[in-house]
Every structure is written in structure tokens, then in C-alpha cells.
Amino acid sequence: MSAEIAAAARAAAAPGTEIGIAEPAFGSVAIDSAAESYLSAVGVMDVVATALAEGTFDADAVVLAGFGEHGKDALQEMLDVPVLDIAESAAHVALLIGRRFSVVTTLARSIAPIEDRLLLAGLAAHCASVRACGLGTAEVDADPDGAVAAIVAEAARAVREDGADVICLGCAGMAGVTEAISATVGVPCVDGVAAAVGLAQMLVGLGLSTSKAGVYAAGPDNPRSHWPMSAALGLR
Numbered sequence: 001m002s003a004e005i006a007a008a009a010r011a012a013a014a015p016g017t018e019i020g021i022a023e024p025a026f027g028s029v030a031i032d033s034a035a036e037s038y039l040s041a042v043g044v045m046d047v048v049a050t051a052l053a054e055g056t057f058d059a060d061a062v063v064l065a066g067f068g069e070h071g072k073d074a075l076q077e078m079l080d081v082p083v084l085d086i087a088e089s090a091a092h093v094a095l096l097i098g099r100r101f102s103v104v105t106t107l108a109r110s111i112a113p114i115e116d117r118l119l120l121a122g123l124a125a126h127c128a129s130v131r132a133c134g135l136g137t138a139e140v141d142a143d144p145d146g147a148v149a150a151i152v153a154e155a156a157r158a159v160r161e162d163g164a165d166v167i168c169l170g171c172a173g174m175a176g177v178t179e180a181i182s183a184t185v186g187v188p189c190v191d192g193v194a195a196a197v198g199l200a201q202m203l204v205g206l207g208l209s210t211s212k213a214g215v216y217a218a219g220p221d222n223p224r225s226h227w228p229m230s231a232a233l234g235l236r
Helices: 002-014 034-054 074-076 087-096 108-120 136-144 146-160 176-183 192-206
Strands: 062-064 083-087 101-105 127-132 166-168 190-193
Touching: 002 192, 034 074, 034 083, 062 074, 062 101, 062 192, 074 083, 083 087, 083 136, 087 101, 087 108, 087 166, 087 190, 087 192, 101 108, 101 146, 127 146, 136 176, 146 166, 146 176, 166 176, 176 190, 190 192
Parallel strands: 062 083, 101 127, 101 166, 166 190
Antiparallel strands: none
């Protein structure tokens, strides 16, 4: 899945933009629940904390390739570069080309967290629906043909029944399905990975980053035990 995400990111990258892929040293192989999302957030924080501690962090921007997963606000505290979530990025781009968008995600249990993320980001008013294709994240990766059929079917229902005029892919593992949806359903389809890479390049090009004047200012330097966790566990 990481390789597919990397390919989608590089396809969206401008000449001269380098894409690096980082995976947590611990956690779940796929994210289909709140517990797995929180665990992933700690894993991603650990990756960044380790790089900062070692002096090896050199990225101009960070893209979290989990659709609405937890951890974005923590990384915005930790870093001085733009941090983008693919759910928010997909929705922002959708609103530039349409008025109402629908998200097609994996399992039904993922609908509520995505709705919450869009609400928190101020994007829920233009969300026509969040629909589930019925396949888990790992299943989408393991059965691309079956995933495309299921995703296209839900996208068509979103357009026909919910009034969506743009479709957002609600899982990083769905990258590459945009053309199939657009050709079959007849509306634009936004891949969050590609959208986030494009927005990251724009922000870096404009010299913009996360404001440190308020909630995303660096957190207090309270003592932390066994942190970064991967080093404490001997995983790195």
C-alpha cells in the first residue's frame, strides 16, 4: 500500500519535487477503527520525533496519507512546515471544482470519523454524503479490481441519489481509481494523496506554513518518559 501511495504522490509531484515515504516502526498494517487510528497517530508522531531528535528531518512539507486519521494537529505543533491531511485536502480541492462532494470510503464504521473530520475542518456543509464500499483497507489493497467495481458503484449512487457533483476517494489505498470513476460516473474525482501533494507544493512555493501564533504553537516542554517510543523499545 505504501508503494501505491508513493506512486500516486510522485505522479502528482512537479518536476524537482522529491517524495519520501515514512512508515511507523509499530502499529496496525491497516486502519479500520478508532483504536487503529490513534495507534497510527502515535506511530507517526514517533517517526517525526525520532527524526527531529536525530537532526535528520529535512522535509519541506508533510502529508498524512490516512483519510481523516488522528495526529495532524500534533504534527502541526511539532513542526514548522505545512502538514496536510488527505481528507481535508481532497475536500478543499473538490470545493474548487464543484459545490457538493461525496466521499466514498472503505467500511461503514469509517463514515462517522470522516464526517467528524470534515465538520472539524469546516467542510461538512458542502458534503453531500459519505458512503462505504464495504471493503476494508487491506481488502482494497489486495483486490484492486473488486475495489474499483465497489467504489464506482457507490460513487454512482452518490451522484444519482445524493446530488454530489464531485467524488472524493476516502482511502489512500484507493489512489489510481479516479479515472475509472470519472469515466463511468461522469463527474470529477479527487484523490486525496494527489490533492495533498499539489497543495503542499503550492504552500511551499508561496512560502506559507502553519501559524504558530495560537493553537499550533509548540507545546510545553514537559518531561516525557520512553519517548520517542521506537527508540525506547529498541525498534530503531
